[in-house]
Amino acid sequence: MTVKVQTVCIIGTGLIGGSLALALKQSGFCSRVVGAGRTEATLKKAIELGVIDHYETDFSLAVKDADIVVVAVPLSAMKNVFEQIAPGLSTTAIVTDAGSAKQTVINDAESVFAANANRFVPGHPISGTEKSGVTAAFVELYENRKVILTPTDNTDANALKLVTEMWQATGAEVESMSAQHHDMVLAGTSHLPHILAFGLVDCLNNLKEVDEVFRFAAGGFRDFTRIASSDPVMWRDICLSNREDILDMIKKYQDELQMINNALQDSNGDDLIEIFERAKKARDLFNNQL
């Protein structure tokens, strides 16, 4: 592809930021990727791995020549990072993020960038693994995955277009929706499952037979709990950032579990099979869509 922009600056060169850097370099979307972060050792590692071309630990310096700045840090750090980059941004720079909840990031961006918030494009790549850090980054992470952008009424159309093209360059399929809708959908499809998996492993870990429970776990358990290896800080931030929608989903799930509990309490096999059949049908359908 033809080079779209000169410099992309990525704040936070972990799994998400690092994989994006690799994909942008490989696709030729930009000529240069500048990395920034708090920990110099990580940035040196990112240079060593060929993930970024240059690094800065001072965020306002890092963004100086950037056409696009991607903020890929935990949600709780977003506002602080926005404050640090704001003084260094050029008048034409576009800022985007990779946070898993969108309304809180939009609030942070609007409060920091004020009149310039129209050049902020809220975004969320729906991918990742249970691993984290720059050493887990890989160039194919976004291939055929979805990226959701949640522009506001004020978002500049050209900024939205360029960020869309950036993600498309990584092989991702880009979609748009409101932040409110995003946060509700993701609470169900991602946030609740992570909470359930963390909860299951913690619950089993509290049993006195914990060693045996894990020793006799089979493939189903391994798959089911893989996401419980995810980064606790990141997930605390997601929970707090999308608190209302997640609390709604937990409530719905508690009702569902109580319904299964009641069927079992009553030894009601018909009810159990009805629930399990509905679930299997929905899951098989989902599988066929992949």
Add this chain to the structure above:
Amino acid sequence: MTVKVQTVCIIGTGLIGGSLALALKQSGFCSRVVGAGRTEATLKKAIELGVIDHYETDFSLAVKDADIVVVAVPLSAMKNVFEQIAPGLSTTAIVTDAGSAKQTVINDAESVFAANANRFVPGHPISGTEKSGVTAAFVELYENRKVILTPTDNTDANALKLVTEMWQATGAEVESMSAQHHDMVLAGTSHLPHILAFGLVDCLNNLKEVDEVFRFAAGGFRDFTRIASSDPVMWRDICLSNREDILDMIKKYQDELQMINNALQDSNGDDLIEIFERAKKARDLFNNQL
């Protein structure tokens, strides 16, 4: 290996029975595998796939020459199958099963086989996939997987030894424990996770935004819910057969989920991170044991 027995009869040639047949034939543990089941088309398919050597639809005829009879049918069908095979068993035949809950199967066997129940060896291969049926069977299913045998005080030592050798011939690692302990451990490691996965998919399926929730699901969700594609009849039977232990585990899980809910309700990030970190540590440890 040297041939240990002439004939193994497998009642129920689905994923579990069919994969066992394939592994026993390949290892040379027996000279001949006879399959039996209710549906003649399935048995013909099993012959066609080379899974079994011969079939019968009359269970008492099927077990006539069998040195070992493996009953691999849903838990709710166990007692009825025991009743059907009992008249046909030779005086030296050994019977074993592959049920996911053990105390109810022992009760069924003792009530049907009475004085001959000492030649019944309760067993449970800890493997399987979310698929079912003979077409899903494959020879490596048990390789390096665990098989738990739950002998009672009356179980004949030679019978236990032969069933142990049979499973070892498939490449499995065989362990012994009490049925009571088995049922408690499996309630945590397998039965609860399946219920949670069925429950999650059913819960999301009830949302009005169901299409979008599934459309934006990523790899974590796919892994987490794979077991919700499991056979509903089999899981109804497991729930009803291991009802008490599963109800205990559901209660423990409900308390855990309520704890997470309360932390989130209070926006208590410290509590959330503590739970998530404990879970991640336990899950990472489990991963390292594989």
